[in-house]
Amino acid sequence: MSLSKNHGYDTNSGDMPFKYVYTHSLEPEFHSLFLILHKIYHWMYQIKESNRELVTQHYLGTTYEKRPMYYLKISQPTNKAKKIIWMDCGIHAIEWISPAFCQWFVKEILQNYRTDPKISSFLQNLDLYILPVLNIDGYIYSWTTARLWRKSRSSHMNGTCFGTDLNRNFNSSWGGVGTSHNCSSSTYCGPAVESEPETKAVARLIENRKSDILCFLTIHSFGQLILSPYGYTKEPASNHQELVDVAQKAATAPKQKHGTNFTVGPASSVLYQNSGSSRDWAHMIGIPFSYMLEL
Amino acid sequence: MGWGQWEQPVLGTGHKYYLQFTTEDYKTRENVGTCLAIVFYLERKPTPTVNIKCTYTKDQKEVQEDDQRFYQKLRQQTKPIIGSYIPDSYGNIEPAFESAWALAVVGSSYIMWEKSTENLGYFMAQVKHVKQWISKDDSIDFDYAVLLHEIPTQEMILCHMRVIWIPNHPLKVKYFCSSENQSAESEDVSAVLVYEDDSENEENFPFRTA
Numbered sequence: 001m002s003l004s005k006n007h008g009y010d011t012n013s014g015d016m017p018f019k020y021v022y023t024h025s026l027e028p029e030f031h032s033l034f035l036i037l038h039k040i041y042h043w044m045y046q047i048k049e050s051n052r053e054l055v056t057q058h059y060l061g062t063t064y065e066k067r068p069m070y071y072l073k074i075s076q077p078t079n080k081a082k083k084i085i086w087m088d089c090g091i092h093a094i095e096w097i098s099p100a101f102c103q104w105f106v107k108e109i110l111q112n113y114r115t116d117p118k119i120s121s122f123l124q125n126l127d128l129y130i131l132p133v134l135n136i137d138g139y140i141y142s143w144t145t146a147r148l149w150r151k152s153r154s155s156h157m158n159g160t161c162f163g164t165d166l167n168r169n170f171n172s173s174w175g176g177v178g179t180s181h182n183c184s185s186s187t188y189c190g191p192a193v194e195s196e197p198e199t200k201a202v203a204r205l206i207e208n209r210k211s212d213i214l215c216f217l218t219i220h221s222f223g224q225l226i227l228s229p230y231g232y233t234k235e236p237a238s239n240h241q242e243l244v245d246v247a248q249k250a251a252t253a254p255k256q257k258h259g260t261n262f263t264v265g266p267a268s269s270v271l272y273q274n275s276g277s278s279r280d281w282a283h284m285i286g287i288p289f290s291y292m293l294e295l
Numbered sequence: 296m297g298w299g300q301w302e303q304p305v306l307g308t309g310h311k312y313y314l315q316f317t318t319e320d321y322k323t324r325e326n327v328g329t330c331l332a333i334v335f336y337l338e339r340k341p342t343p344t345v346n347i348k349c350t351y352t353k354d355q356k357e358v359q360e361d362d363q364r365f366y367q368k369l370r371q372q373t374k375p376i377i378g379s380y381i382p383d384s385y386g387n388i389e390p391a392f393e394s395a396w397a398l399a400v401v402g403s404s405y406i407m408w409e410k411s412t413e414n415l416g417y418f419m420a421q422v423k424h425v426k427q428w429i430s431k432d433d434s435i436d437f438d439y440a441v442l443l444h445e446i447p448t449q450e451m452i453l454c455h456m457r458v459i460w461i462p463n464h465p466l467k468v469k470y471f472c473s474s475e476n477q478s479a480e481s482e483d484v485s486a487v488l489v490y491e492d493d494s495e496n497e498e499n500f501p502f503r504t505a
Contacts, residue, residue, distance in 0.1 A: 096385075147384050148420070148442070149452050165449070178447060186449035272447035 061201020074128040084212040088131040092140030156183040163188035172281035173232035178274030215289040216282035223294035231267035232275040375427035402458040
């Protein structure tokens with residue numbers, strides 16, 4: 001199997017580090033690997049290149065299998081300091097609609113911000129930080145090997161057990177209700193809180209910028225739910241009513257447009273109890289609006 | 296679709312749930328009926344007692360006609376329906392497999408009814424393999440391997456299921472389930488691109504004698 005440099009990408013600037021293409025592409029696994037890496041990195045590269053006035057690409061961290069994680073910043077250059085809305089997709093590999101949603105969302109914003117007054121209005125006051133695929137290793141694995149894979153691809157127990165549920169790995173009552181300490185479980189919380197490089201990468205940025213972040217959104221499937229904190233306890237969040245009111249407003253949009261019903265409420269009552277979620281953690285460190293969407 | 300549900304702890308003996316919900320056709324999503332139910336989980340007993348009353352949008356005659364149509368469609372098969380991974384990785388169900396998939400949903404609901412507890416629920420994620428047997432009698436006869444998504448553990452449970460049905464009779468479902476653990480990768484190797492027709496492999500259909 002030979003590796004060849006992928007021409008056409010500016011490898012010097014460090015923003016397109018996926019340099020290698022498997023040329024031995026006869027096996028379907030290699031073909032789908034190429035396809036999915038292309039979908040993730042090349043898509044981001046193209047979006048950034050064709051929307052330079054609005055979009056910049058930023059390094060967030062590295063996955064377990066040493067793949068770079070990037071987020072896109074969509075920002076209308078102005079003099080004023082703007083609050084941030086963070087959105088990540090694909091924390092669970094099996095939920096393919098989630099990264100697709102992030103990509104669709106970015107496309108919608110970029111295609112319409114000049115003509116849609118609502119979009120141009122909120123871009124005056126807000127920056128969007130979009131992470132299209134959080135669990136890159138797991139996502140790739142779900143394309144090349146096991147469609148139903150959910151977790152990351154970290155190795156445990158001397159390589160006999162793989163993957164941590166990244167949405168059980170955050171510092172929000174880590175290891176508690178609704179998680180497993182068994183590495184073969186689909187909801188394995190990891191050997192320690194924030195043990196996974198993917199978790200650390202997200203947590204580091206969010207922690208650093210938390211005073212600027214107005215809203216933390218994490219996208220999952222499925223169920224048509226808008227879930228507010230908390231999952232680890234049935235105790236209501238400090239601004240519970242406000243969280244629910246805003247989510248109810250959001251739910252009216254798909255209802256009016258498509259007749260779709262999104263159920264709104266705290267995760268522990270609407271879905272099930274779970275600890276170590278990014279949604280809970282973001283709220284616990286002081287981000288006022290934190291939601292997990294189940295598409 | 297629940298819209299009203301409340302729970303009453305019954306001291307020392309269990310939990311009683313009061314439910315109001317509508318049900319919809321799995322495929323067309325049209326409203327099929329409205330139900331009121333009391334579900335009582337006795338302590339240490341996984342299977343609850345259920346008191347349920349429903350009003351249906353269709354009468355018995357319409358339901359029987361629907362069943363007949365479905366039955367005829369399946370009986371008209373000249374070749375037995377054989378397939379894998381329904382829906383596919385992108386969520387698509389080919390028209391030719393819709394009936395087999397629908398029957399799998401019904402059969403799976405029997406399994407889910409028996410397996411679910413106060414804290415464990417299920418959803419049929421995928422038909423891994425299906426093989427129809429053309430029977431000499433009038434029955435519809437299918438072998439399945441189905442994947443049940445277990446909530447909230449998020450595990451995928453592999454169940455082998457045999458479904459036999461004649462209209463106006465209850466479904467006959469035989470099954471056994473194993474845990475298709477996240478660490479057991481061999482099952483999933485060809486999950487995405489190479490849809491091997493494993494239906495000839497006898498291991499997939501353990502309810503058949505040679």
